Amino acid sequence: xxKHIFWNTLRVELRKASRSKLLWTALLLGCAFLAxxxxxxxxxxxxxxxxxxxxxxxxxxxGYLGYSLFSSWCxxxxxxxxxxxxxxxxxxxxxMAYGWSYNDERIAxxxxxIAVRVGPRRYFLAKHTAVFVSGGIAVxxxxxxxxxxxxxxxxxxxxxxxxxxxxxxxxxYASPWAFSLARCLIYFLFGGAAACVCHVAGTYLRxxxxxxxxxYAILMAIESLTTMxxxxxxxxxxxxxxxxxxxxxxxxxxxxxxxxxxTLVIMTVxxxxxxxxxxKRNELV
Amino acid sequence: MSWFRILAxxxxxxxxxxxxxxxxxxxxxxxxxxxIRIPMQGLTGSWMDRILFCFNxxxxxxxxxxxxxxxxxxxxxxxxxxxxxxxxxxxxxEAGQQVIVRSGGRWGWFLSKCVWxxxxxxxxxxxxxxTTLVFSVIFGGTVxxxxxxxxxxxxxxxxxxxxxxVLQAVWVGVLLPYLTIVAVxxxxxxxxxxxxxxxxxxxxxxxxxxxxxxxxxxxLGNGAQTLRSVLLGGTLEPGTLTxxxxxxxxxxxxAGAIRFGRMDLLRYEE
Numbered sequence: 001x002x003k004h005i006f007w008n009t010l011r012v013e014l015r016k017a018s019r020s021k022l023l024w025t026a027l028l029l030g031c032a033f034l035a036x037x038x039x040x041x042x043x044x045x046x047x048x049x050x051x052x053x054x055x056x057x058x059x060x061x062x063g064y065l066g067y068s069l070f071s072s073w074c075x076x077x078x079x080x081x082x083x084x085x086x087x088x089x090x091x092x093x094x095x096m097a098y099g100w101s102y103n104d105e106r107i108a109x110x111x112x113x114i115a116v117r118v119g120p121r122r123y124f125l126a127k128h129t130a131v132f133v134s135g136g137i138a139v140x141x142x143x144x145x146x147x148x149x150x151x152x153x154x155x156x157x158x159x160x161x162x163x164x165x166x167x168x169x170x171x172x173y174a175s176p177w178a179f180s181l182a183r184c185l186i187y188f189l190f191g192g193a194a195a196c197v198c199h200v201a202g203t204y205l206r207x208x209x210x211x212x213x214x215x216y217a218i219l220m221a222i223e224s225l226t227t228m229x230x231x232x233x234x235x236x237x238x239x240x241x242x243x244x245x246x247x248x249x250x251x252x253x254x255x256x257x258x259x260x261x262x263t264l265v266i267m268t269v270x271x272x273x274x275x276x277x278x279x280k281r282n283e284l285v
Numbered sequence: 286m287s288w289f290r291i292l293a294x295x296x297x298x299x300x301x302x303x304x305x306x307x308x309x310x311x312x313x314x315x316x317x318x319x320x321i322r323i324p325m326q327g328l329t330g331s332w333m334d335r336i337l338f339c340f341n342x343x344x345x346x347x348x349x350x351x352x353x354x355x356x357x358x359x360x361x362x363x364x365x366x367x368x369x370x371x372x373x374x375x376x377x378x379e380a381g382q383q384v385i386v387r388s389g390g391r392w393g394w395f396l397s398k399c400v401w402x403x404x405x406x407x408x409x410x411x412x413x414x415x416t417t418l419v420f421s422v423i424f425g426g427t428v429x430x431x432x433x434x435x436x437x438x439x440x441x442x443x444x445x446x447x448x449x450x451v452l453q454a455v456w457v458g459v460l461l462p463y464l465t466i467v468a469v470x471x472x473x474x475x476x477x478x479x480x481x482x483x484x485x486x487x488x489x490x491x492x493x494x495x496x497x498x499x500x501x502x503x504x505l506g507n508g509a510q511t512l513r514s515v516l517l518g519g520t521l522e523p524g525t526l527t528x529x530x531x532x533x534x535x536x537x538x539x540a541g542a543i544r545f546g547r548m549d550l551l552r553y554e555e
Contacts (some may be wrong), residue, residue: 022483029487079350079496088354088494089487096483147288193436207371209482217367225315231321245354
């Protein structure tokens, strides 16, 4: 009976999330940033084709050295203006999808109605799951589209070298497509986890927009701390990064599986625990 | 109701908030990174060196390939936007609407919000200056409003043939960044009247990232980057940057005032 109630609540929450205008706005904005990335990549590859034709005419050989879809799409490289923009704001996109809903429902009094019927724990777990899924979708779908659209015009040659300390690096050479799709999944998980951080704010913040920006503020603070730590230890040595901003990208730092998984668990479970603690503390029902 | 009473309300309700206790943390990142990057013993840097470093931004890029977010600079700029975001929105609902009715006109009310923005950004920059001053004193730096050549070249990574005069340093390191923060926050406030607040925030953050990627005086965030100034080896004239920032500020205020004069306020209650 209890499980049945939970799944019904979850279904309702997911339906509410899918009808949220802000989820679609987040998707649209993400796609707009990555459309810019695609445009820039198209210009780059056209120039590479011109250069290749010229070098063939001069007898210097041919090939697209350094131009590989698997090394150039936004999820790996981030070497275009569009991808730089996307990779700077992805936590905001994730949170704006549905991260605001708990705070909104609490202030509007909808929370009391639902919590009386299904219980606060089931309600909050269903809300948390829906926020996770919608946040993940808001980040992953533009990424996936970027990969697939770029595959239409970018050569799918062998990817460039990845260090052994990068997660799933062996898969990068064995099956670059599987590796790229796995990176999309990592974006989904990090998008979801970042969106869940909204629940840390509880009902302290009155405005939905401040709740949406909570994960961004927290992740930026972690990024700053990581930068300070990194520079104070050894700026040359390749180090593990503790910042989700750096973790989602393979470039630059070591991101072993245990670190990715640990960060995801801390973000998701930690925000659930903190959020639920506040639900119980502010219990009105 | 006197206009000054509205302004007093804005300053009381919008500035005396716990969140401003976190402002020193925004500048702490830049100050700590400055200390970490000091390469040799005996080099302590001056107060102005730390200020210039906090607002360093980044060198102009050939392409986005080498892009790495200057976290200290971005933390200050995005933090400023975050702190300034919700006061206007809070005052558009509930008791705030009573103030609008009693103020006798919408333009005066909006002008008060603009003046509040200018003053509060000043508070943020002043707290930043105090934070950098405290760091200078703690780490044995000179309390001077001129930069030192060693710190400018080795820590900031900038180039200047001679140290800046006090006037030049204050212009590039304090006044221009302050005016840029005011203009970006004002733009965010105006955009809030057209779009959802989160879209306004995202637009302004995107503008800041674009200003990092493209070195052009017409892009607003360039004024807050000391490394872009021609006085420190960049390519942009501080005079042009100041004119652009002022222009953007005036345009934002005008656009916001016109929009606010015509908009339906009841939808905020709904």
